Amino acid sequence: ASSDSLSDDEHISLPVTLWTLYLLRETTPPAHTNANYDLKIKVPIDADPFENDDTAATATFLGPVGTIPPGTGLSIHRDGDPAFFEVKAAGDGVMTVALTFTHALGNIDFRVFEEVGGVLTQVGGGTTTSDNEIDFVTVTNGLTYVIEVFGVGGAINPDYDLDIIS
Numbered sequence: 080a081s082s083d084s085l086s087d088d089e090h091i092s093l094p095v096t097l098w099t100l101y102l103l104r105e106t107t108p109p110a111h112t113n114a115n116y117d118l119k120i121k122v123p124i125d126a127d128p129f130e131n132d133d134t135a136a137t138a139t140f141l142g143p144v145g146t147i148p149p150g151t152g153l154s155i156h157r158d159g160d161p162a163f164f165e166v167k168a169a170g171d172g173v174m175t176v177a178l179t180f181t182h183a184l185g186n187i188d189f190r191v192f193e194e195v196g197g198v199l200t201q202v203g204g205g206t207t208t209s210d211n212e213i214d215f216v217t218v219t220n221g222l223t224y225v226i227e228v229f230g231v232g233g234a235i236n237p238d239y240d241l242d243i244i245s
Contacts, residue, residue, distance in 0.1 A: 103118075127154045127162070130162075133161060135192070135225050137163065142166065143168070149240050153238070155229065155230045158230065158233040160230075160235075163228075166226070167222070167224075168220055170245070171218065174218045174224065175245075176243050182209055186232070187228055189212055189229070
């Protein structure tokens with residue numbers, strides 16, 4: 080693929096194959112130089128095994144404990160594609176929600192909602208600008224809690240782990 084326009088905004092798009100090496104070459108016409116440019120490469124990320132969990136109504140039910148085994152392949156694979164998970168409190172107390180990820184791969188945060196009578200109310204979350212997020216949420220026996228994991232400002236992230244301990 081190539082882009083040969085005279086504008087200041089060049090784009091190419093091509094299908095890629097896993098484990099294939101691609102060479103990218105930037106060329107400047109003779110008598111022109113430009114050392115001030117940005118190069119961005121966007122590679123598609125696979126959907127995680129729990130996809131279609133994009134709304135609270137389609138949240139993945141994790142039961143009373145809610146821990147997803149590490150290495151399950153959780154991802155925020157495209158802009159505007161949050162993941163929702165649902166747990167039911169097995170008793171009164173504190174639920175720990177821990178989101179483990181590498182911030183350099185894309186900043187993701189989470190929110191925790193309590194569901195009462197079909198209404199979701201935010202009761203916690205993690206919103207730092209570093210690796211990993213954690214919150215301790217007071218829970219009530221028998222109530223449902225929904226955890227939303229999302230990319231900040233349209234960020235994607237190819238790999239995160241979510242632990243919910245109650």
